[in-house]
Amino acid sequence: MESILQSLISGIVVGSIYALIALGFVLIYKSTAVINFAQGELLMFGAYLCLTLVVVLQVPFWLAFLGTLIAAALLGFFLERLFLRPMIGEPAISIIMLTIGLASLMQGIIHMTWGSETRVYPAIFPVEPLRFGGMVVSQVYLYSVLFAVVCLILFNLFFRYSSSGIAMRAVANDQQAAQSMGISIKKIFAIAWAIAAVVAGVGGILIGNINGVNASLSSFGLKVFPAVILGGLDSIPGAILGGFIIGLLEALSGMYLDPLFEGGSKEVVPFVILVVVLMIKPYGLFGTEEIEKI
Amino acid sequence: MAVKCGVFKTTYRDDEAIWQTKVSKFWLALLLIALLAFPFVFQGSRYLLYVVNSVFIAVIAAIGLNILTGFTGQISLGHGAFMGVGAYCSGYFMTTLGMPFLVCVVAAGCVTAIVGMIFGIPSLRLKGLYLAIATLAAQVILEFVFVRWRGVTGGSQGMLVPPASIGGLTFNSDFKFYFLALAFTILTVMIAKNIVRTKPGRAFMAIRDRYISAEIIGVPLFQYKLISFGISSFYAGVAGSLWGHYIGIITPEHFNVMISIQYLSMIIIGGLGSIHGTIMGAVFMTLLPEVLRVISGLFSGQYPVLVNIFGAIRESVFGLVIILFLIFEPDGLAARWKTIQNYWKLWPFSY
Known part of the structure; x- marks a missing residue:
């Protein structure tokens, strides 16, 4: 029973990071109709940059965190302007x-x-694990979920109340109508990329604190597909929920299926689910169905 | 002296010909002679022969992908895995069931075609982005099968495959394999060139250009999309099978998602919906890392770091080449080739 709870918790932690990356992904897709396969690399960039700031330049963590977010935003702007x-x-x-x-x-x-060897963050969060009635939860996990949830709430508020957030929703809804209301689409595209890079950067820093930083982090970019397909490609709540569901499913399949296949089912189960979702409900849980008219 | 400037066709037969002009026939014959002479000239260099052999295999697989993606408009991110299916099937048929090589190749192609069609089923409902993701799932799932189905595939240790042989002839060296690969390449290119001129080929292009219109004029979408997936996977299977018999040992890493991406980049750089473009793209993308290797080898004396980060350099150049092509020459090398061709067709009055 305890091990089930334990793996559920790690599922939620990983899921929260998937949710963050999926959020960035959906954001770009929703406002610019671009499927971003480089989301995992944005995450890796954030993780490495923050690590370098903390370890090599000895910047305090919160400052490094802020610096990374700013750099990620700039990178997002730059990528959009130059390539997209x-x-x-x-x-x-x-x-x-x-x-x-x-x-x-x-x-x-x-x-x-940065080379290819795995690097480890110094202990930024208190090392001592917390106990909840016999269950041991490391504090990094707790902070990760906390961070992720705060981010998700912040972005939700941003979309609901700030004028740029509303403008972004308008562009996502109907580009022409938005443009005729005086919204600069180019600006919105740039903002979408910047935000996506920022959330990926946050995800990168969090996962870097848990797993260490190496080239395999970019595989998170592929993991995001099952999450967003499950939630619906153009739905922000869907992305968040999808991220958590995929994280949990991964943890559970790691526990129940791995003995059958001698490991590795974690990688494949999300994609099997993806195929099933595509077959039954191609627009996911919350995605809008495209109806084509001639 | 009367110089004919431009190409003028006076019969339908001329217009439908595969080799449109005498000039192109001449160059093609020259190319064929050069290709046949090549291994005799460079017999000593195993490396060079190896590179050219991989180019041949890449051409076969890339043409398959272009039939699906370039002609039918269905994106596939699972081509590498389909090649893997072909390689493992062919190896299994030969080692365990003891089938002769030629039967193995065809059987591997057929099995791969069936697998490809199964993963093509969602294509009826899915378009563009969604299909890309579905085929990505196919890639991941197949890779999992390669690693875990130890009884057949040998897992991550790999599967040993005997070299190809037809009759008493065994293609067990780079030199001998060259001719086998060349024959297969010519055959598959010719078949592809003809497929796109037949009814299914026209149907593919109709689906690509506007699938609703295609359906209205009576093209059964599902059937032709599946056929396209089948043909494309058949090509992948044949290419994979050849690769397996050439290399001798098949491991799952040969068929990962990077390979699928590489094939997509070949047809993008070569030109979507163009057979000779595909050939150029495959040649270009296979030679690119080798050329990089030579260049970095030249400079590794001064900068020993280069050896360590060669993989990273290759990766960034690969990405950069794709990006530059997409931004500056979205129609690929085939379009460039056409501009050059048109210039010479009207020479010396090219205005």
């Missing part, structure tokens, strides 16, 4: 390939800059 803007109006396959190319480019550059 020339592609506006191109077919879907070209844009998918462009983000794949971007992922490869970023991965190469990150590898060249």
Whole structure:
């Protein structure tokens, strides 16, 4: 029983990070209709940059955290301006390939800059685990979920009340109508990329604190697909819920299926679910169904 | 002297010909002679032969992907895994069931075609982005099967595959395999070139250009999408099978998602919906890392770091090349080629 609870908790922690990445992903898809395969690399960038600031430059963690977020936002702006803007109006396959190319480019550059060995964050959060009636939860986990939830709430508020957030929702809803209301679509695209990079950066820092930082972090970028498909590609609450569900399912399948397959089922179960969802309900739990009219 | 400037066709037969002009026939013949002479000239260099052999295999697989993605408009991120299915099937048929090589290749192609069609079923309901993700799932699931189904695939240790042999002839060296690969490449290119001229080929293009219109003029979408998935996977299976018999040992890493992406990049750089573009793209993308290796080898004396970060350099250049092509030449090398061709067709009055 305890081990079940334990793996459920780690499922929720990983799920919260999936939810963060999925949030960034859906944000880009919703406002710019771009499927971003480079989300995992954005995450890796955040993790490495914060680590360097803390370890090499001895910056206090909260300052490094802020610095990383600002750098990630700048990177998002830069990527959109340089690579995505020339592609506006191109077919879907070209844009998918462009983000794949971007992922490869970023991965190469990150590898060249930081090398390939795993690096570990210094103990930023208190090491001593907390106990809840016999259950042991490491504090990093708690902080991760806390951070993730705070981020998710903040972004929800941002979309609901700030003028840029409302403008972004307007663009997502109908580009032409938004434009005729005086919203600059280019600006919105840039903001969407910046925010996506920021949330990925937060996710990267959190997961870096749990697992250490190495090149395999970019695989989180692929894991995001089951989460967003499950939730619906263009639904922000769907992305968040999908992230948590996939995280939990991973933990459970790691527990119950791994003995059957001698490990590795964690990687494949989310994708099996993805296929099933696509077959039964292609627009996910909360996605809007596209109805084509001639 | 009367110089004919431009190409003028006076019969339908001329217009439908595969080799449109005498000039192109001449160059093609020259190319064929060069290809046949190549291994004899470079017989000593195993490395060079190896590179060219991988180019041949890449061409076969990339053409398959282009039929699906370039001609039918269905994105596939699972081509690498389909190649793997072909490689493992062929190896299994040969080692366990003792089938002769040629039967193995065809059987592997057929099994892969069936697997591809199964994963193509969602394509009826899914388009564009969704299909890309569904095929990505196919890639992940198949990779899992390669690693875990130890009884058949040998798991991560890999599967030993004997070299190809036809009759008494065993293709067990780079030199011998070259001719096998060349024959297969020519055959598959010719078949592909003809497929796109037939009814299914036209149907594929109709689906790509506007699937609603295609359906209205009487193209059964589901059937032709499945056929397209089948043909494409058949090509992948044949290429995978050849690869397995060439390399001798198949491991799951040969068929990961990076390979699928590499094939997509080949057809994008070569030109979607163009057979000769695909060939150029496959050649380009296979030679690129080798050229990089040579260049970094030249500089590794001054900068020993290069050896360590070569993988990273290759990766970034790969990404950069894709991005640059997409932004500056979205129609790929095939379009470039056409511009050059048109210039010479009208030469010397190219205005």
